[in-house]
Amino acid sequence: MKNEAQPRRLSTRHEREVASLRELSTRVGSDPLLVQASNGNTSIKLDGILWIKASGKWLAHAMQEEVLVPLELAEVKESIQNDTEIAPRCALKDGLRPSIETAMHAVIRHRVVIHVHSINTIAWAIRVDGPDQVKERLAGLHWRWIPYAASGIPLAREIGKAVASAQETDVLILGNHGLVVCGDDCCTAERLLREVERRLAITPRRFPKPDATVLALIARFSRWQFPDVDLLHALGTDAVSRKVLKGGVLYPCQAIFLGRTMPLFPPAVLVSKFTECLNGKDRTPAFVSVERSGVMLNEKMASAERATLIGLAQVTQRTEESARLRYLKEAEVTDVLSKGAHGYKEVVVMEEKENPPAEVKKLDGERKMVDNRNAYVS
Numbered sequence: 075m076k077n078e079a080q081p082r083r084l085s086t087r088h089e090r091e092v093a094s095l096r097e098l099s100t101r102v103g104s105d106p107l108l109v110q111a112s113n114g115n116t117s118i119k120l121d122g123i124l125w126i127k128a129s130g131k132w133l134a135h136a137m138q139e140e141v142l143v144p145l146e147l148a149e150v151k152e153s154i155q156n157d158t159e160i161a162p163r164c165a166l167k168d169g170l171r172p173s174i175e176t177a178m179h180a181v182i183r184h185r186v187v188i189h190v191h192s193i194n195t196i197a198w199a200i201r202v203d204g205p206d207q208v209k210e211r212l213a214g215l216h217w218r219w220i221p222y223a224a225s226g227i228p229l230a231r232e233i234g235k236a237v238a239s240a241q242e243t244d245v246l247i248l249g250n251h252g253l254v255v256c257g258d259d260c261c262t263a264e265r266l267l268r269e270v271e272r273r274l275a276i277t278p279r280r281f282p283k284p285d286a287t288v289l290a291l292i293a294r295f296s297r298w299q300f301p302d303v304d305l306l307h308a309l310g311t312d313a314v315s316r317k318v319l320k321g322g323v324l325y326p327c328q329a330i331f332l333g334r335t336m337p338l339f340p341p342a343v344l345v346s347k348f349t350e351c352l353n354g355k356d357r358t359p360a361f362v363s364v365e366r367s368g369v370m371l372n373e374k375m376a377s378a379e380r381a382t383l384i385g386l387a388q389v390t391q392r393t394e395e396s397a398r399l400r401y402l403k404e405a406e407v408t409d410v411l412s413k414g415a416h417g418y419k420e421v422v423v424m425e426e427k428e429n430p431p432a433e434v435k436k437l438d439g440e441r442k443m444v445d446n447r448n449a450y451v452s
């Protein structure tokens with residue numbers, strides 16, 4: 075990539091289309107069942123320019139600040155062909171950098187592309203039998219299953235191969251990752267997204283109430299607090315959720331924001347090693363899950379980590395005990411974490427500190443997230 079697309083005067087029609095994309099991005103980004111924190115991205119191709127969400131920006135903020143970066147589509151495609159980094163050589167306006175998933179948007183022929191980390195889709199996308207499971211549910215749609223590939227050029231290449239002989243494909247289920255839907259305009263793409271979501275929806279499993287006895291002991295430590303979102307306790311009280319978590323890393327955002335291993339403790343171990351477990355000098359976990367008791371959060375947890383944890387709890391509550399799961403391989407996790415993913419996380423956390431999410435939006439999102447507040451097995 076040489077540089078940012080030279081600013082061109084957008085026609086009134088194109089201006090309207092970019093405005094529609096911003097509105098769509100805000101709606102999609104404000105739904106925690108579709109997007110958690112800064113993940114997910116949208117794009118539109120207009121006159122050879124690819125308008126794509128910038129890395130680390132929140133889709134939910136698309137109407138409040140600039141979250142889109144314009145790039146020359148031909149240059150992006152050239153980078154994919156030459157396997158060179160899709161990164162501008164000179165600084166972009168406002169320091170924005172294109173999303174790590176830009177290559178995927180570029181290889182899809184549709185003008186509008188929406189990529190989300192849909193909780194319902196992920197609950198299918200982590201299953202070994204996922205392709206069979208979604209087959210009937212998506213019958214009649216032009217969909218393809220893309221086995222896990224690392225974000226960036228590797229994933230774009232897999233998608234390119236899969237759609238080469240099926241140009242009509244407008245739904246992609248990304249193994250161990252999420253969902254892509256596309257269309258020739260924002261309205262068509264968003265309608266398709268809602269349809270796929272409706273078909274792939276899973277009712278979350280009810281879970282036992284938290285046990286405050288052990289959690290209250292943890293709360294004595296100054297930096298630990300009770301979660302304000304009840305469903306998080308499922309990661310401690312629900313045996314199936316714990317089993318799912320113990321298996322390893324299910325998708326890249328889990329590794330990036332929550333780490334390679336989950337801090338799951340039996341109450342006895344936790345109580346006997348409080349200081350060591352919870353107040354380690356260097357690596358204090360963002361949360362701790364206590365078997366049969368529930369979950370406690372580190373008050374220093376960034377909201378991107380918190381959103382990722384809530385998403386993970388929602389995925390595990392939608393995963394059946396009998397389902398065989400495909401976890402990311404060790405090498406895949408190492409690859410995710412070594413590709414500057416920590417840098418990405420730092421950008422996101424930094425961005426968050428400079429520009430905290432609007433409180434109202436946060437509350438709105440949480441209201442949706444706690445919809446199953448009454449889902450305890452009582």
Ligand SMILES: [Zn+2]
Nearest residue numbers: 114175189252
């Ligand atoms: Zn993604």
